Amino acid sequence: MPLPLAPAERERAQRIRAMFGRITRRYDLMNHLMTAGRDQAWRRAAARALQLDGRACVLDLATGTGDLAFAVREVYPQAHVVAMDFSEVILREGVRKAQARAEHHVTWAVGDALALPFPDHAFDGCTNAFLLRNVVNLELALREMRRVVRPGGRVVCMEITHPQTPLFRELFWVYFGRIVPLIGGAVAGDLQAYAYLPQSLARFPAAEPLRQKMLAAGFRAVHYRLLGLGTMAIHVGVV
Numbered sequence: 001m002p003l004p005l006a007p008a009e010r011e012r013a014q015r016i017r018a019m020f021g022r023i024t025r026r027y028d029l030m031n032h033l034m035t036a037g038r039d040q041a042w043r044r045a046a047a048r049a050l051q052l053d054g055r056a057c058v059l060d061l062a063t064g065t066g067d068l069a070f071a072v073r074e075v076y077p078q079a080h081v082v083a084m085d086f087s088e089v090i091l092r093e094g095v096r097k098a099q100a101r102a103e104h105h106v107t108w109a110v111g112d113a114l115a116l117p118f119p120d121h122a123f124d125g126c127t128n129a130f131l132l133r134n135v136v137n138l139e140l141a142l143r144e145m146r147r148v149v150r151p152g153g154r155v156v157c158m159e160i161t162h163p164q165t166p167l168f169r170e171l172f173w174v175y176f177g178r179i180v181p182l183i184g185g186a187v188a189g190d191l192q193a194y195a196y197l198p199q200s201l202a203r204f205p206a207a208e209p210l211r212q213k214m215l216a217a218g219f220r221a222v223h224y225r226l227l228g229l230g231t232m233a234i235h236v237g238v239v
């Protein structure tokens with residue numbers, strides 16, 4: 001089914017896909033550097049927020065190099081994960097890592113978060129890290145995640161957020177807006193991609209407005225938890 005996107009949105013999505021393909025090689029290293037090594041602990045916290053029991057099938061959307069899919073498997077050894085991303089290039093790095101760690105319970109798939117190729121209620125839960133800032137239609141992405149999770153299942157969204165303390169917000173923007181692009185230029189060789197990071201956050205809703213958007217998309221009991229001195233949010237919605 002063709003995506004209900006305007007030509008400008010389609011073009012922006014293509015640019016974002018190409019950008020993640022370009023930065024694949026240094027993607028994990030940059031994540032660890034930018035977060036002072038906290039990113040994996042945050043992914044495990046996001047996985048725990050799914051609150052699954054026993055065997056479950058989980059969709060990890062925008063899986064990139066697969067770290068959240070692996071975190072879900074770590075927290076729920078009986079779960080199976082479908083790890084999906086619209087960039088085949090970055091997904092291949094996830095497949096490589098899965099082979100290196102003999103991880104056989106993750107299925108890798110290319111697909112778009114805005115038009116998920118799954119029937120309604122196909123999964124027990126859905127996770128995503130650093131997706132929502134990047135989608136060209138946030139409401140559609142939320143509705144699609146809700147559609148493919150069974151009633152009672154949880155959707156867990158982990159994303160950078162706007163710190164709430166004014167002084168810390170200022171400091172954070174110096175770091176995120178000025179220093180991170182320089183690190184990205186030096187380490188990943190792509191200043192443009194890491195200058196996009198603060199731009200994408202600048203137009204992204206803060207934690208409470210995002211909670212409201214999840215409620216408007218039909219989720220129940222939506223709540224969030226702030227981590228990383230208030231720079232990271234894990235939102236949970238029940239279907």
Ligand SMILES: C[S@@+](CC[C@H](N)C(=O)[O-])C[C@H]1O[C@@H](n2cnc3c(N)ncnc32)[C@H](O)[C@@H]1O
Pocket residue numbers: 016017020031061062063064065066067068084085086087090111112113114128129130131134135136
């Ligand atoms: C910042 S990376 C996050 C990767 C991974 N989740 C993590 O924890 O590091 C964002 C990913 O979202 C993917 N992405 C962005 N828009 C997407 C869409 N509409 N559908 C599927 N994947 C998308 C990109 O290709 C990229 O791999």
